[in-house]
Amino acid sequence: MISWTRIAAIIRREYLERVKTKAFWISTLLVPVFLGAVMIIPAWLASRGGGTFTVAVLDFTGRFAEPLRAELDDMLIRQTSTATEALDEAGIIPGEQAETMGEMVEESLLDLTLVPLDSSGDPEAARENAKSRVHSSEFDGLLVIPATLPDEGQAEYVAPNVSAFQMLSILERSVSNVMVADRLTSAGLDPEAVGELTRRVDLRTMKLGAKGQETHDQGQGFMLSYVFMMIIYMTVLMYGIYVMRGVLEEKSSHIVEVIISTVKPFELMLGKILGIGAVGLTQFLLWSIMMVAISAPGAAAAVGMGGLELPAVPAIQIVFFVVYFVLGFLLYGTLYAGIGAAFDTEQEAQNFQGAITMFLIVPLVLMMYILNQPDAPLSVALSLFPFFTPMLMFLRMTLTPVPAIQLAASVVIMGATILAATWIVGKIYRVGILMHGSKPKLKDLWRWIREA
Amino acid sequence: MSDPILEIEHISKRYGDVTAVDDLSFNVPRGSVFGLLGPNGAGKSTTIRMIMRIIMTDEGRILLDGLPVDDDRRRLIGYLPEERGLYKKMKVLEHLVFLGTIRGLKPGESKKRSMAWLEKFNLGEWATHKVEDLSKGMQQKVQFIGTILHRPQLLILDEPFTGLDPINTRALKDLLMAMSKEGVTIVLSTHVLQQVDELCTHICLINRARAILDGRLEDIRTDYGGNVWRVSSDLDEQALGELPAVTNVHALGDEMLVELEPDSEPRELLQALAAHGGLESFTRFVPGLENIFIRVVEEDRSHD
Numbered sequence: 125m126i127s128w129t130r131i132a133a134i135i136r137r138e139y140l141e142r143v144k145t146k147a148f149w150i151s152t153l154l155v156p157v158f159l160g161a162v163m164i165i166p167a168w169l170a171s172r173g174g175g176t177f178t179v180a181v182l183d184f185t186g187r188f189a190e191p192l193r194a195e196l197d198d199m200l201i202r203q204t205s206t207a208t209e210a211l212d213e214a215g216i217i218p219g220e221q222a223e224t225m226g227e228m229v230e231e232s233l234l235d236l237t238l239v240p241l242d243s244s245g246d247p248e249a250a251r252e253n254a255k256s257r258v259h260s261s262e263f264d265g266l267l268v269i270p271a272t273l274p275d276e277g278q279a280e281y282v283a284p285n286v287s288a289f290q291m292l293s294i295l296e297r298s299v300s301n302v303m304v305a306d307r308l309t310s311a312g313l314d315p316e317a318v319g320e321l322t323r324r325v326d327l328r329t330m331k332l333g334a335k336g337q338e339t340h341d342q343g344q345g346f347m348l349s350y351v352f353m354m355i356i357y358m359t360v361l362m363y364g365i366y367v368m369r370g371v372l373e374e375k376s377s378h379i380v381e382v383i384i385s386t387v388k389p390f391e392l393m394l395g396k397i398l399g400i401g402a403v404g405l406t407q408f409l410l411w412s413i414m415m416v417a418i419s420a421p422g423a424a425a426a427v428g429m430g431g432l433e434l435p436a437v438p439a440i441q442i443v444f445f446v447v448y449f450v451l452g453f454l455l456y457g458t459l460y461a462g463i464g465a466a467f468d469t470e471q472e473a474q475n476f477q478g479a480i481t482m483f484l485i486v487p488l489v490l491m492m493y494i495l496n497q498p499d500a501p502l503s504v505a506l507s508l509f510p511f512f513t514p515m516l517m518f519l520r521m522t523l524t525p526v527p528a529i530q531l532a533a534s535v536v537i538m539g540a541t542i543l544a545a546t547w548i549v550g551k552i553y554r555v556g557i558l559m560h561g562s563k564p565k566l567k568d569l570w571r572w573i574r575e576a
Numbered sequence: 577m578s579d580p581i582l583e584i585e586h587i588s589k590r591y592g593d594v595t596a597v598d599d600l601s602f603n604v605p606r607g608s609v610f611g612l613l614g615p616n617g618a619g620k621s622t623t624i625r626m627i628m629r630i631i632m633t634d635e636g637r638i639l640l641d642g643l644p645v646d647d648d649r650r651r652l653i654g655y656l657p658e659e660r661g662l663y664k665k666m667k668v669l670e671h672l673v674f675l676g677t678i679r680g681l682k683p684g685e686s687k688k689r690s691m692a693w694l695e696k697f698n699l700g701e702w703a704t705h706k707v708e709d710l711s712k713g714m715q716q717k718v719q720f721i722g723t724i725l726h727r728p729q730l731l732i733l734d735e736p737f738t739g740l741d742p743i744n745t746r747a748l749k750d751l752l753m754a755m756s757k758e759g760v761t762i763v764l765s766t767h768v769l770q771q772v773d774e775l776c777t778h779i780c781l782i783n784r785a786r787a788i789l790d791g792r793l794e795d796i797r798t799d800y801g802g803n804v805w806r807v808s809s810d811l812d813e814q815a816l817g818e819l820p821a822v823t824n825v826h827a828l829g830d831e832m833l834v835e836l837e838p839d840s841e842p843r844e845l846l847q848a849l850a851a852h853g854g855l856e857s858f859t860r861f862v863p864g865l866e867n868i869f870i871r872v873v874e875e876d877r878s879h880d
Contacts, residue, residue, distance in 0.1 A: 127647070133677040141666060378661030382722070385628045385655040386678050388647060558630070560659075 126394070130387045134395025135402065138370070142403045152410050155358075159351060176235040177291050179283075180254050180263040182243050184271040188302055189240040192269075196236060196298045234291055239263065255282060267295065274306055348437065349522030353491070353515050356449055360514060361484055363404045364456040368477065370396055371464025371557070380557045389554040393465075394546075397457045404453060408446065441521055444531070451538040452514030455545060456484065462549035465556030472563050487515040498523040508534055510541035548573055581606040581730055581761045582627070587636030589622055596622040598785035599636070604730075604763055604778070609756050611776035611793075612765040615873065618782045620765040621658055624734050628655050640730070651679050654728030658735045658765075660719055662707045668718055669694070669703040675722035686725065693721040713744050720748070724755070731755065733764040737771055749775060769865045781869065783876050789868075800868045803836040804861040805845065810854035819848045833861055 142148055183189040241254055254266045265283030273279055279299050281292065305315040371393075374380040383392055459480050467473035490512070494503045498520045507516040513534045520526050555572040556564070564572075580603035589597040597619045604610045612620050625631045627638055629650050638645050640652065662671055669690055676686025694700050697717045702710060710718065716739070724731065731752075737745050752775060756762055766772060772779060772793075779796065781789035789796060807816065808831045816825045816832055821840035826833040836845060842860075849855045 125647075129680075130678055133674065136677075137666075137674050140670075141663075373663075377664055378659040379663055381630065381657040381659050382655075382661070382675070382719075383678065384630055385653075385657065386651050386680075 126388065126391050131391045131395040131398070134383075134387060134392055135399040138396050138399025139402050139406075142366070142400065143406060148403065148407070151362075152407050155355075156411060156414055159355075175288065175291070176237075177264045177288070178237045178239060179265045179267050179281075179295070180257065181238050181240045181267045181269065182250060182254055183240060183269045184243050184247060185269055185273055186243065188269050188273070188299075188306070189238070191302045191305065192298055193238050193240075195302050196238060196294070199294055199298055199301075200234060200236065234294060236291060236294065238267070258283060267299070269299070273299075273303060274310070277303065349519055350491075352441075352445055352522070353487075353519050356445070356452060356514050356518060357484060357488065359404055359407070359449060360452040360456050361481065363400055363453050364460040364480075365477075366400050366403075367397055367457040368460035368464035368473065369470070370400065371461050371553075372467070372470060372473070375465070375468060375557055375560070384557070389557060390550045393458075393461050393550060393553050397454065397461060401450065401453050401457065404449065405446070408449070441518075444518060444521055447535065448514035448518050451535065451542065454542045455510065455514075455538065456480065458542065458545045458549050462552045462556070465549075465553040466559075466564050466569060467556075468560060468563070483511040484515075487512045487519075490516065491519060494519055495523065504530065508537060510534075510538045513538050579606045580604055581641060582763070583639040583642075584623070584627070585637050585639070587623070587626055587633045587638065589619075589626060589631065589634050595785050597626070600782070600785070600787055601636075602780045602787055602790045604761060606761055607756070607759055608761055608778045609752070609776045610761070610763045611772040611779040612763060612782065613767065613769070613772060613779055613869065614765075614782035616767065619785045620782055621734055623782070624655075624657075624732055624763075624765060627732060628653065628657075630657075651726070652728055652730065654723045654726070654731040656720065656723045656731075656733045656736055658738070662715060662719060662722075664706070664708040666707055667704055668699070668707055668710065671707055672718065672722055672725060676725045679726040681726055689725055690721065693725070694718075697721065712739070713741060716740060716744060720751075729760060731760055731762045733762070735766055736764055737766065737768060769869060773865050781872060783873050788876050789872050793865075796868065797862050797865075798860075800871070801861055801863045803838055803840065803842070805834045805836065805842055806857070806859045806861045807832045807834050807849065808856040808858075809849055809852070811849070811852060815852075820844050831857075 181189050181192070183192075241250070243250055251268065254263075254268075257263055258266050264285070265281055268280040268282065270276075270278065270280070281295065286292070308315045308318055374383070374392075380392075387395075460477070463473050463476045463480065466476070470477075487506075490506055493500075494506070494516055497503055503516075503520060506512055507520050508530065509516075517526070517531070517534045521531075551573045552569055555575075582604040584600060584602050584604075587597055587600050588595070600619070600623060612623065614620050622631065626633050627645065627650075629645060629647065640649055643649065645653075666674070669687065672690035672694070673683055673686045676690060677683055681689070691700070691703065694703055699710075699714060699717060702714065707715060707718065723733075736748060736752075740748060749771070752762055752764075762775075764771075764775070776793055778791065779789070779793055780787050806828070811832075813825050813827060813832065816822060816834055819834075821837045821844060822834055823837055824835035826835075834845065836842060842858075846858055849858065
């Protein structure tokens with residue numbers, strides 16, 4: 125019979141010793157900062173993509189320079205309003221704030237000025253002359269529109285820096301639009317009418333909820349499930365490795381025999397896993413408190429962030445987020461405990477540790493498939509595979525209304541797997557923690573399981 | 577032997593083809609200081625680990641106070657393993673409280689006793705330091721405090737003097753003697769015979785997985801010493817040889833070792849010596865434990 129008072133003493137030590145470390149508090153503070161950075165920095169960098177460019181234009185057709193400038197101005201203005209709209213649409217930032225944000229974006233947006241050069245005379249000489257002016261940094265680049273453009277569709281951009289992608293793409297689209305308009309006109313068509321007729325479809329995605337409600341979803345749902353899935357991945361891995369290191373430490377410091385002379389090896393293992401798991405839950409709790417504090421209007425204003433409204437997450441997803449962390453941690457933590465017991469050092473344990481970590485990484489690889497077909501039979505099967513369930517079933521929950529029977533099945537299957545893993549690892553653990561010196565092979569582990 | 581605190585009855589342990597302990601039996605009398613002796617690899621640690629249920633016996637049983645040792649009752653024993661250590665990052669007092677609680681003490685009681693022991697060992701000011709900040713000697717003291725915190729009536733120490741400097745060895749011996757006086761039974765395994773000579777009242781000598789010698793140290797000495805007496809007088813070898821019941825005489829420095837017929841009383845010899853005059857001393861010859869140890873192990877080997 126196992127004794128819960130003994131296990132409680134182990135849990136207490138594991139929990140207090142870890143919660144009292146600096147590492148715990150640093151990771152508690154840094155992970156949200158890191159995740160925030162992952163979400164905000166790319167957006168910020170994209171908005172910084174702009175810069176100021178002055179581009180010389182050599183127009184050998186003699187009729188493109190002016191329409192091109194108009195088109196470009198038009199496109200730059202559209203770019204700004206698109207940014208504002210996108211921010212609003214994404215729902216990350218509500219309307220009014222999106223406008224101010226849009227203005228901020230505008231300031232950092234591309235500023236592209238075209239300077240038409242004289243293209244009369246010898247084309248080669250004019251080109252060479254313009255090139256030398258680019259060389260002397262008078263211009264950032266040179267756009268050459270050859271007389272053959274409408275027929276061949278080839279223009280040239282000459283510059284020391286040809287990797288300013290955003291600027292180049294806008295320039296290319298402007299030239300292209302002007303040229304198409306020119307071709308339409310010469311074919312006797314009205315470019316505006318054609319533009320109206322050939323307007324592309326804007327696919328508005330509505331997420332259909334379990335109760336038939338529709339929510340406008342344009343990626344923020346995915347973003348959030350991705351972040352949550354990454355948190356499950358990171359925490360299960362991190363806390364699993366903590367279990368392994370804890371067991372290794374007990375072996376290398378030789379305290380393990382002192383403890384198992386009063387506590388059963390199984391109780392020690394269970395206490396360690398549960399204690400470390402409790403630390404993980406504490407960290408989640410602290411993160412939730414931080415989230416609530418940040419999204420509270422008063423606090424946000426004080427921080428000067430203008431209030432970051434988080435998309436609402438259904439309560440069931442929060443519940444299952446915690447459930448899947450707990451189950452995932454119990455499963456992987458148990459396996460890592462077995463590895464810690466079987467080996468003397470982390471180096472020796474590396475191969476086995478890597479094999480188990482692979483099970484955690486595979487779901488990240490399978491993610492794209494599930495995203496595209498969350499209800500396909502293969503997706504259902506993969507999400508019910510206990511080693512993948514914590515991440516993949518959670519991902520499916522955020523994408524599609526998963527039938528309750530599948531959720532229940534996933535929990536039951538994981539529970540059974542955890543019990544089986546605990547039973548098997550318990551045997552490896554019992555033998556392993558007293559072994560020193562020899563590095564066991566898979567064959568030895570199998571013998572331990574059979575004989576213990 | 578009427579009141580054993582610990583009874584080992586026909587225990588065996590095999591690992592594959594290797595027999596670590598083979599049908600081993602012995603009793604530890606209450607209040608004794610019991611030395612578990614034997615060459616390296618004889619099965620001492622395996623035996624102790626089986627008593628502590630760290631490994632399970634294949635056969636036989638182990639009784640503590642007449643009842644089988646189980647997972648709860650083994651906590652009545654204070655056990656110091658050969659492989660011992662502490663959590664390096666824990667604070668000394670918290671560590672002791674933890675060791676007390678896994679042995680069944682309430683945290684408050686555990687803390688009180690830990691602090692008292694730390695004070696007694698002059699470690700009071702180290703209570704809030706991390707274990708890793710302590711010297712090795714201090715860590716060994718903390719380790720020992722953890723072993724006796726729950727006031728065990730039986731103490732089992734596996735090679736307790738290994739790694740101790742002479743000062744700490746002395747201190748530990750004194751403490752063990754003091755605890756023994758208070759009635760605590762102490763079982764210690766060692767291969768340093770000098771410590772056995774100093775401390776033990778009883779021994780069990782294990783060689784090649786079996787007990788080959790077991791009993792009161794005094795009795796064993798007498799048995800192996802035979803009817804030999806140490807005489808210091810002005811008689812020479814030949815004169816002594818002619819005295820009644822004498823079978824053999826050895827010169828040992830200034831003294832003579834006089835061996836008598838097995839069942840004869842030394843009184844006659846003493847009277848004869850006194851009659852000759854010039855008798856300075858007359859004592860029983862006690863062989864060193866080392867002699868006995870080597871002799872018994874050699875004999876055991878020659879049985880093959």
